[in-house]
Amino acid sequence: MSRQSNRTTDSKKMNSELFTLTYGALVTQLCKDYENDEEVNKQLDKMGYNIGVRLIEDFLARSSIGRCQDFRETADVIAKVAFKMYLGITPSVTNWSPGGDEFSLILENNPLADFVELPDNHSALIYSNLLCGVLRGALEMVQMAVDVKFAQDSLRGDNVTEIRMKFIKRIEENLPAGDE
Amino acid sequence: MLIIHPSIFNFAYSHITGCPRVNIECNRTSRSRLVVYGRFDRMADESLFEFLHMEIVSHIFNEQQSSKGEMDNKDRAACISLLEAMGFRVGQGLIERLTRDTPSFKDELDIMKFICKDFWTKVFRRQVDNLRTNHQGTYVLQDNKFSLLTQFSGGKQYLDQAPKYLAFSCGVVRGALSNLGLESVVTAEVSIMPSCKFQVVIQKL
Numbered sequence: 355m356s357r358q359s360n361r362t363t364d365s366k367k368m369n370s371e372l373f374t375l376t377y378g379a380l381v382t383q384l385c386k387d388y389e390n391d392e393e394v395n396k397q398l399d400k401m402g403y404n405i406g407v408r409l410i411e412d413f414l415a416r417s418s419i420g421r422c423q424d425f426r427e428t429a430d431v432i433a434k435v436a437f438k439m440y441l442g443i444t445p446s447v448t449n450w451s452p453g454g455d456e457f458s459l460i461l462e463n464n465p466l467a468d469f470v471e472l473p474d475n476h477s478a479l480i481y482s483n484l485l486c487g488v489l490r491g492a493l494e495m496v497q498m499a500v501d502v503k504f505a506q507d508s509l510r511g512d513n514v515t516e517i518r519m520k521f522i523k524r525i526e527e528n529l530p531a532g533d534e
Numbered sequence: 535m536l537i538i539h540p541s542i543f544n545f546a547y548s549h550i551t552g553c554p555r556v557n558i559e560c561n562r563t564s565r566s567r568l569v570v571y572g573r574f575d576r577m578a579d580e581s582l583f584e585f586l587h588m589e590i591v592s593h594i595f596n597e598q599q600s601s602k603g604e605m606d607n608k609d610r611a612a613c614i615s616l617l618e619a620m621g622f623r624v625g626q627g628l629i630e631r632l633t634r635d636t637p638s639f640k641d642e643l644d645i646m647k648f649i650c651k652d653f654w655t656k657v658f659r660r661q662v663d664n665l666r667t668n669h670q671g672t673y674v675l676q677d678n679k680f681s682l683l684t685q686f687s688g689g690k691q692y693l694d695q696a697p698k699y700l701a702f703s704c705g706v707v708r709g710a711l712s713n714l715g716l717e718s719v720v721t722a723e724v725s726i727m728p729s730c731k732f733q734v735v736i737q738k739l
Contacts, residue, residue, distance in 0.1 A: 405586065
């Protein structure tokens with residue numbers, strides 16, 4: 355079966371509420387499936403990773419962006435192209451470490467958490483942890499090992515939502531990418 | 535931002551059994567206008583949703599499998615109904631926001647038309663191709679290019695996998711109808727991908 359040639363011309367935009375609500379249903383289900391919030395966070399990260407390793411292909415194919423020269427460029431692409439393309443927002447890139455290997459993404463409003471209020475008994479839940487997994491998985495596929503975590507979350511009472519990203523190392527081409 | 539097909543769809547309402555088929559032109563002024571609601575203007579990308587949906591399906595099935603070892607038909611049915619329940623909640627939420635500015639509905643058929651046009655466009659990004667009813671509470675909604683199946687296959691391959699990727703959508707439709715006051719049973723049927731038929735049976739109280 356040949357690929358449809360008009361694929362790229364199809365509008366791929368959809369209403370984000372379906373995504374937001376579906377994500378909410380997933381988190382609710384995970385909270386039922388697992389005893390504690392830590393487990394839910396871990397599972398969300400794992401699912402995000404699985405999405406990330408596939409999403410990167412979609413991203414590279416559609417954005418026609420080549421290899422990034424440095425981590426600063428990577429940060430720009432993530433914030434200005436990838437977030438814009440998939441979630442319709444542009445987070446700001448701040449708090450660079452002096453060595454240039456760490457930065458923060460500040461999300462003004464997190465689309466995943468649009469209609470969400472965390473109940474008191476889920477204080478350890480990192481609601482949008484899927485995003486960390488997505489970023490980690492996607493970057494791993496372009497030979498970058500990165501540590502991603504939420505430093506602040508407006509759902510948990512912080513002023514902003516901040517994702518902290520730390521470059522760990524370049525993955526050598528001949529090594530198979532680490533499996534989860 | 536919102537794309538409506540310029541040509542108005544003709545819904546073919548027909549008696550499923552017996553009677554000849556009648557075409558009714560949908561009244562465009564009544565409900566085909568789409569309003570951009572508050573935050574409805576924010577767009578996400580559909581591939582993200584597709585990936586998320588696949589992860590959800592595989593999570594639900596893995597979870598069941600790891601706790602039981604082998605899966606039998608009963609376990610599979612349990613997974614399907616779990617997915618359906620998740621979709622139900624999503625459908626309820628969606629319809630609440632979608633109908634915020636619409637006038638109230640005349641009757642059941644009016645609701646079904648809304649589901650086929652506005653709701654389907656918002657959720658599955660196209661209109662239902664064909665709506666049929668027996669005028670006794672059974673509706674068949676046919677989508678010839680169902681969005682969650684288009685990436686799968688263009689024929690009969692993977693047909694056995696189809697039910698688990700449709701359960702969520704069935705739930706979405708049932709949830710939407712439920713919040714419009716119609717209790718229903720929604721099932722999906724695929725004979726050749728990516729075409730899909732949803733059967734809605736309204737439960738009379």
